[in-house]
Amino acid sequence: MSELFAKYFPNVVYQGWTGDGGWLPAIGQTLYMTFWSAIFGGILGLIFGIGLVLTDEDGISPNRNLFSFFDKVVSLFRAIPFIILLAFIAPLTNLIVGTQIGTTAALVPLSLGVFPFYARQVQVALKSVDHGIIEAAQSVGATFSDLVFDVYLKEARAELIRVTTVTLISLIGLTAMAGAIGAGGLGNMAIAYGYNRFANDTTLVATLLVLILVLLVQLIGDLLAKVFNHKNA
Amino acid sequence: MTKEIIKLDNISVTFEQKKKKIKAVQDITLHVNQGDIYGVVGYSGAGKSTLVRVINLLQLPSAGRVEVSGDVLYEKSAQSQQIVSTKKLREKRRKIGMIFQHFNLLNEQTVIRNVAFALKHSGLKEKEIEAKAQRLLDLVGLGSRKNAYPTQLSGGQQQRVAIARALANDPEILISDEGTSALDPKNTAQILDLLKDLNEKFGLTVVLITHEMDAVKRIANKVAVMDNGRIIEQGDLLQIFTNAKKQLTREFIGGGSAKAIATLRDFQLAKLKSDERMVQLTYIGNSVSEPLLVKLYRDFDVEANIIYSNIEVLRGTPVGTLFVIIKGTPAGQQQAIDYLKAQKVIITQIAGQKPTEGSREK
Numbered sequence: 248m249s250e251l252f253a254k255y256f257p258n259v260v261y262q263g264w265t266g267d268g269g270w271l272p273a274i275g276q277t278l279y280m281t282f283w284s285a286i287f288g289g290i291l292g293l294i295f296g297i298g299l300v301l302t303d304e305d306g307i308s309p310n311r312n313l314f315s316f317f318d319k320v321v322s323l324f325r326a327i328p329f330i331i332l333l334a335f336i337a338p339l340t341n342l343i344v345g346t347q348i349g350t351t352a353a354l355v356p357l358s359l360g361v362f363p364f365y366a367r368q369v370q371v372a373l374k375s376v377d378h379g380i381i382e383a384a385q386s387v388g389a390t391f392s393d394l395v396f397d398v399y400l401k402e403a404r405a406e407l408i409r410v411t412t413v414t415l416i417s418l419i420g421l422t423a424m425a426g427a428i429g430a431g432g433l434g435n436m437a438i439a440y441g442y443n444r445f446a447n448d449t450t451l452v453a454t455l456l457v458l459i460l461v462l463l464v465q466l467i468g469d470l471l472a473k474v475f476n477h478k479n480a
Numbered sequence: 481m482t483k484e485i486i487k488l489d490n491i492s493v494t495f496e497q498k499k500k501k502i503k504a505v506q507d508i509t510l511h512v513n514q515g516d517i518y519g520v521v522g523y524s525g526a527g528k529s530t531l532v533r534v535i536n537l538l539q540l541p542s543a544g545r546v547e548v549s550g551d552v553l554y555e556k557s558a559q560s561q562q563i564v565s566t567k568k569l570r571e572k573r574r575k576i577g578m579i580f581q582h583f584n585l586l587n588e589q590t591v592i593r594n595v596a597f598a599l600k601h602s603g604l605k606e607k608e609i610e611a612k613a614q615r616l617l618d619l620v621g622l623g624s625r626k627n628a629y630p631t632q633l634s635g636g637q638q639q640r641v642a643i644a645r646a647l648a649n650d651p652e653i654l655i656s657d658e659g660t661s662a663l664d665p666k667n668t669a670q671i672l673d674l675l676k677d678l679n680e681k682f683g684l685t686v687v688l689i690t691h692e693m694d695a696v697k698r699i700a701n702k703v704a705v706m707d708n709g710r711i712i713e714q715g716d717l718l719q720i721f722t723n724a725k726k727q728l729t730r731e732f733i734g735g736g737s738a739k740a741i742a743t744l745r746d747f748q749l750a751k752l753k754s755d756e757r758m759v760q761l762t763y764i765g766n767s768v769s770e771p772l773l774v775k776l777y778r779d780f781d782v783e784a785n786i787i788y789s790n791i792e793v794l795r796g797t798p799v800g801t802l803f804v805i806i807k808g809t810p811a812g813q814q815q816a817i818d819y820l821k822a823q824k825v826i827i828t829q830i831a832g833q834k835p836t837e838g839s840r841e842k
Contacts, residue, residue, distance in 0.1 A: 379580055379584040380584045382538055382580070382584065383580060383584035383585070383642070383645075385538060385573065386536060386538060386576070386578040386646075387573065387574060387577075387597070387598035387645060387646070387649070388570040388571065388572075388573040388574040388601060388649070389570075389597075389600075390570065393597075393600060397597060398586065401586070401588050401589065402586060402587060402588050404588055405588075475588070476588075477587055477588050477629040477630075478588065478631060
């Protein structure tokens with residue numbers, strides 16, 4: 248079995264499990280980048296998404312200036328292609344993590360790249376909460392934080408899980424590009440060790456691993472969304 | 481001495497939409513007494529919902545004065561504008577329950593958590609909140625469904641939960657914004673009876689917004705008719721019912737008799753001679769015990785020809801309506817009318833000479 252595998256996937260075996268260019272470090276780097284930039288980008292996206300909904304004209308505390316600020320920042324960052332963003336914000340990355348190269352350095356552009364996408368998704372998810380429900384909550388004297396946490400976030404929970412899943416998947420896609428600044432990961436494996444060295448078997452296996460990761464995220468996301476949805480039960 | 485619990489004075493609400501001003505509510509004054517069930521009726525877009533949202537300032541007016549149980553919530557004069565503080569407003573809102581056409585429950589929380597949500601700032605402990613929410617659910621007959629989610633319940637049941645939530649902070653006022661409009665007739669009747677029950681048991685003041693006159697007839701004691709942002713007629717239900725001045729009011733309240741008048745007019749079914757006139761006789765409850773029309777003929781030599789009759793129920797009391805053409809000498813007619821009045825029959829002139837009082841014709 249392993250002999251057969253070695254015959255058809257010589258380059259995959261050549262990369263080895265551990266060490267520089269090994270499979271385990273590559274998987275680890277992809278997971279590391281996805282996890283931490285999901286945390287940072289997620290928090291930032293959530294703040295901007297909630298801000299957009301609350302300060303909107305029909306939100307619970309309309310504020311034209313603040314809305315316009317959130318809106319412009321999100322639109323601006325969404326407009327920059329990620330591969331350019333990687334290079335463009337290198338000085339900022341240097342300032343924050345002390346280096347512009349490597350897996351940790353990639354977290355800054357990844358977070359900044361994913362947050363505007365997430366912010367828009369969160370905005371749409373929260374907008375799906377019926378205005379009547381907000382009004383009913385206000386009519387029993389709900390406070391601002393009641394409205395945000397008990398009404399908006401809880402009512403849109405299933406929708407938020409769905410958009411988070413979509414965002415995570417697109418984030419996994421972004422980590423593949425982070426190889427350009429030496430961040431490693433499965434994307435880098437597929438390009439640097441596979442494509443560039445004409446090792447098609449390596450590219451194939453790296454792609455399959457990314458695919459499995461995406462499917463896993465999708466599966467868990469769908470499951471959670473189902474558990475937390477009582478609206479259309 | 482009845483207390484005026486809601487006082488809306490000279491309220492106007494103007495929406496600005498792309499340089500266009502929409503006057504949703506124009507200079508309305510509406511006072512509601514404690515213990516009233518006040519019906520506000522009108523077609524869609526008349527401004528009913530906008531008007532009642534002013535009571536708990538879910539809708540900020542553009543002018544006027546809002547006073548609820550002695551506290552001024554909003555006042556705007558030419559010089560100054562005064563709005564109650566956010567904190568105080570939240571406290572006031574808890575004393576003004578509100579239910580909605582589409583129930584507006586928190587879909588992701590159980591029935592009992594929905595009620596408990598309203599009690600979050602009541603100062604009660606979690607255990608006490610739970611107990612009170614349970615009591616409220618029992619009150620609306622849903623105690624056994626406390627762990628269900630709203631979408632697992634029927635519309636009528638959801639509205640009951642909404643009522644339990646609205647009552648959580650022991651409000652003095654309950655506003656129903658088309659609260660029965662999305663329900664079937666049976667559920668509508670049940671919800672209305674529940675509101676009336678609460679009104680009688682706890683002295684709850686109810687403001688009932690609806691486009692269904694039947695709802696108002698069933699439980700309200702006062703009614704206001706809205707059209708185009710204004711109240712065109714308001715007062716006692718019975719008084720409005722028997723003596724509506726405006727065509728729209730008649731359309732709404734008159735029900736059968738308004739249609740009858742229109743039919744009579746359109747087809748000229750009742751061509752009156754000079755010694756005839758057509759009147760509407762309204763009698764309430766069991767007030768009519770004598771064979772009236774026979775007596776008219778026998779004692780006053782006045783013939784009465786019935787051309788339409790109808791009976792309706794207002795707040796549980798049957799109210800009969802008769803359209804009759806009476807024929808006789810002027811003196812005989814006057815005597816007949818005086819006699820009917822003595823029998824507590826309400827008389828409204830519809831057509832013919834020599835209108836008595838409360839003429840409905842121009």
